[in-house]
Amino acid sequence: MLSILVHILLLTAPALAATAEEWSTRTIYQIITDRFATSDDAVHPCDTNQRKYCGGTWKGIIRHLDYIQNMGFDAIWISPVSANLEGNTTYGEAFHGYWTQDFTALNSHFGTDQDLRDLSAALHSRGMLLMLDVVINHVAAPSIPGKDGFTLDGFYHPFTDRSYFHPQCFVGDSRDQSVIEQCWLGDEAVPLPDLNTEDERVVQLFGDWVRNLVRQYSVDGLRIDTAKHIRKDFWPGWGQAAGVFTMGEVLTDETAYAAPYTDVLDAILDYPSYFQLFRVFSSPQGRFSDAVAALQRAQAAYRNGLFRTGSFIENHDQPRLASATQDRALITNAMVFSFVHDGIPITYYGSEQGYQGGGDPSNREALWLSAYEEDKPLFRLLQSLNAARRQAMASSPNFLKTPMQFYAVEEHSVAVLKPPMLALLTNVGSDTSQGARWIVPRAFAPHALLIDVLTCAPVLADANGGVDIVSQYGMPQVRPFLRACLVRAAASLH
Structure with a gap:
């Protein structure tokens, strides 16, 4: 989940x-x-x-x-x-x-x-x-320049002269950086003449x-x-x-x-x-x-x-x-x-x-x-x-300045912490009885109330601010509004 x-x-x-x-x-x-x-x-x-x-x-x-x-x-x-x-x-x-x-x-x-x-x-x-x-x-270009009477000259505004372009050669699958930068993309069917930058x-x-x-x-x-x-x-x-x-x-x-x-x-x-x-x-x-x-x-x-x-x-x-x-x-x-x-x-x-x-x-x-x-x-x-x-x-x-941290990294699950957001991800898929468990220590304030914005379910952090969550089947519910989640979560705690 x-x-x-x-x-x-x-x-x-x-x-x-x-x-x-x-x-x-x-x-x-x-x-x-x-x-x-x-x-x-x-x-x-x-x-x-x-x-x-x-x-x-x-x-x-x-x-x-x-x-x-x-x-x-x-x-x-x-x-x-x-x-x-x-x-x-x-x-x-x-x-x-x-x-x-x-x-x-x-x-x-x-x-x-x-x-x-x-x-x-x-x-x-x-x-x-x-x-x-x-x-x-x-x-x-509609064809290879120079073939069938077609030329580069006077056609590609504002680059209206052949001298603005690299000589014809195709990049293909080359890993040579000079070829990548100075040869042409495309092919003879639709050539892409390369501008000489x-x-x-x-x-x-x-x-x-x-x-x-x-x-x-x-x-x-x-x-x-x-x-x-x-x-x-x-x-x-x-x-x-x-x-x-x-x-x-x-x-x-x-x-x-x-x-x-x-x-x-x-x-x-x-x-x-x-x-x-x-x-x-x-x-x-x-x-x-x-x-x-x-x-x-x-x-x-x-x-x-x-x-x-x-x-x-x-x-x-x-x-x-x-x-x-x-x-x-x-x-x-x-x-x-x-x-x-x-x-x-x-x-x-x-x-x-x-x-x-x-x-x-x-x-x-x-x-x-x-x-x-x-x-x-x-x-x-x-x-x-x-x-x-x-x-x-x-x-x-600091949300936009705090790098993601990765916890509970398993082959089929991971917890991604970017305070105040925590994403718990898995790829076990929905057609399986396998579960996933994420243990993330000291991520939040002690006993902080957290809301799962996809199911609106409330979760309380433990005394150390950690969470221990077990889920199954990989497919949660999705709800549209956080404000609605807050009302439902508060009601479920009483």
């Missing part, structure tokens, strides 16, 4: 800002713009296997901000906004936004300049933050572009695609030009490889931990000892520990957890971990609806097919987790 225990304390709301410190107080809902909501709520068919535009827009997101905010999220991360490669390719259309052709124009499939401004304004009026995904490393002209153009992008649309943060494919010393100057929080994608399962990027970016996505955690939560065969070791390596190696990382269990590039397991207990445990993690919790759209898509493109489903139903177990779970994290921040000024 999984439980989260928190002290009974009042909630307070954080002030709106967009510094790295403020981003650490937020929880992020990640959206693929084309797949989240249509402008008029029309229910368009959307076959993920076709890899076509399905009709989602920035106006559609605005129409469903209540849905996002009702889960408790106070920031969103949306797809890249630049104009993309048009037409069909071997890999479908550029509905995802990562095949840039013109940095100086918006993707008209998603809406107009005013629509994006309106989305930013609508978020800020609610005290929410806007994170844009950006692609700096490359553009997308060693060229000061390119550096200047990208600095001007991001400065204008942030200012024009009042952007609060940037998620950087393929960050490891650009030299590390490019990032500090570019981040200074942007003037907002930056979180880079460094796709690796090696902590030592990811760590240097924490010196040049505000944050990175915590991929090394993700790979271990996915194994743990996708099957009872996963071992918590491996995941804890990965987390502790990151705490020691990263410049700010895990505090300046994005914590996630699903995203647009990785299979949904429900594609690997249908066990609701395992999925619930996994979703909870992101909220007790030291970093910023990130939830991929559709997780709350129990979407089950595997790898790309299956994991890029249309959310309107769910009818945005809120009376769903995982939707209510996210409400509780967001409320619990907010209450923990309100109750302890």
Whole structure:
């Protein structure tokens, strides 16, 4: 069974800002713009296997901000906004936004300049933050430049000359860092010409572009695609030009490889931990000892520990957890971990609806097919987790500065303490008679009253402030409101 225990304390709301410190107080809902909501709520068919535009827009997101905010999220991360490669390719259309052709124009499939401004304004009026995904490393070509009469020259604004690009060579599966940084992603079907970010002209153009992008649309943060494919010393100057929080994608399962990027970016996505955690939560065969070791390596190696990382269990590039397991207990445990993690919790759209898509493109489903139903177990779970994290921040000024501690580490269970929050996790699954037991000494004040926010059950710490809890079956109840829990818990003690 999984439980989260928190002290009974009042909630307070954080002030709106967009510094790295403020981003650490937020929880992020990640959206693929084309797949989240249509402008008029029309229910368009959307076959993920076709890899076509399905009709989602920035106006559609605005129409469903209540849905996002009702889960408790106070920031969103949306797809890249630049104009993309048009037409069909071997890999479908550029509905995802990562095949840039013109940095100086918006993707008209998603809406107009005013629509994006309106989305930013609508978020800020609610005290929410806007994170844009950006692609700096490359553009997308419909064929190999130089073949069939196609050239780079005059095509990729503002990079309108071949001299702005690295010579053609493909990264493939190379582990040579110079190849990773200077060769091309993609393949001959959809090549991604690599911009020469060693060229000061390119550096200047990208600095001007991001400065204008942030200012024009009042952007609060940037998620950087393929960050490891650009030299590390490019990032500090570019981040200074942007003037907002930056979180880079460094796709690796090696902590030592990811760590240097924490010196040049505000944050990175915590991929090394993700790979271990996915194994743990996708099957009872996963071992918590491996995941804890990965987390502790990151705490020691990263410049700010895990505090300046994005914590996630699903995203647009990785299979949904429900594609690997249908066990609701395992999925619930996994979703909870992101909220007790030291970093910023990130939830991929559709997780709350129990979407089950595997790898790309299956994991890029249309959310309107769910009818945005809120009376769903995982939707209510996210409400509780967001409320619990907010209450923990309100109750302890050190919550966001205190690293996770791990207790009772067993192959199939672990206790994660981040005062005043304690998460008790297991991957034994719901279809088993096995139990789990967590003994955590001196975690709280003597005889402190703790509330399990997922079941509303009260728990009293012992005379030393420790807890000893035994659970079974791995799947707890989930309740939506902490305040309701407090009333029920108080009544049960009398």
